[in-house]
Amino acid sequence: MIYPKIISRIKDSSSIAILSHVAPDGDNIGSSLGLYNALERTGKNVRYILDDEVPRLYRFLKNADKVERPGTWEAFDSVVVLDCGEPKLLGKCSQYLENNFIINIDHHISNTAYGNLNMVDANAAAVGEMVYQIIKIMGIPMDQDISECLYTSIVTDTGQFQYANTTSVTHQIAGDLINNGVSAPRMFEQIYQNNSKEKVLLMKLALETLEFYHEDKVACIAMDREKLDAAGAKPEDSDGLVNLARDIESVEAAVFLKELEPGKVKVGFRSKRFVDVCRVAKQFGGGGHIRAAGCTVAGSVDEVKAMVIEAVIKEFQQGVDTI
Ligand SMILES: [Mn+2]
Secondary structure (H helix, E strand, C coil): CCHHHHHHHHHHCCEEEEECCCCCCHHHHHHHHHHHHHHHHCCCEEEEECCCCCCHHHCCCCCHHHCECCCCCCCCCEEEEECCCCHHHHHHHHHHHCCCCEEEEECCCCCCCCCCEEEECCCCCCHHHHHHHHHHHHCCCCCHHHHHHHHHHHHHHCCCCCCCCCCHHHHHHHHHHHHCCCCHHHHHHHHHCCCCHHHHHHHHHHHHCCEEECCCCEEEEEECHHHHHHCCCCHHHHCCCHHHHHCCCCCCEEEEEEEEECCEEEEEEEECCCCCHHHHHHHCCCEECCCEEEEEEECCHHHHHHHHHHHHHHHCCCCCCCC
8 A cells, every 4th residue: 555655745744836737638637737736735846847838628616727847957855746657658757756756656558667666556436546546535615616626636537437447436526526516517517518619620520531441340530730720720629539339239349540740649548348458559559448548659650640540449359248
């Protein structure tokens, strides 16, 4: 059990930096701001440093405007890294891992245990669940602001409570957060009924690229720079597009390709019941979860597509039905 060591280290630290990965998602922002708000209430000198912008959908969370961009290296009593499988995903914030005490709190099965203290629980639905436990054990009151942050973390990383990572504990925590002031309908409206026009246009262009493989069990969406630019979309607007391919009756595994720049393609994988997409992503230097993973691959969109689709189809022979 690593919790007690982490809790005493946090208690003994007066200056604390919270870091998480670039291309931030709801779990990353929600768990980081949840911990930030909790530690701020205890009077600690806490900073949340992120090498990216807070996506528009999450800016309603308390103190989202306090998120700082990385500058030059600084010393902290502790650096808490949340929801981040490996240091390279921190972008310029990886510099703060040098000569600082690192507390690594994560739920990615591919986590490389790069911290001085590591709390990696691949069964946690979201890092927000782990931060919830830490805040509870520290005895910090779970107010509405903290609760909204943690609820955002949990509702986004469970796909609105639909994935197999959602346990009775997940629902119990969500229930407690509602008891502490979260309005679930308000959160859903804020996060899921709030798409920009550009994002919906991007969905339309994405569906034009939809292709099927392996007797329609694999579906793929591929966005080159031309399409991404035509929609006028922000980088975060492609979050969730992979679900358009996954949520098709015949499909077990979905692949989403996004051209970051010529010769560099970001790939997202999702599966439903038996294909281990984390194993696929690892073959290309990435990682993640069994049902949701990603990697960044060198090559043209068409070259990368051919490679990753072949790898996904091979993985079908290994799969064991888990539902
Ligand atoms: Mn997460």
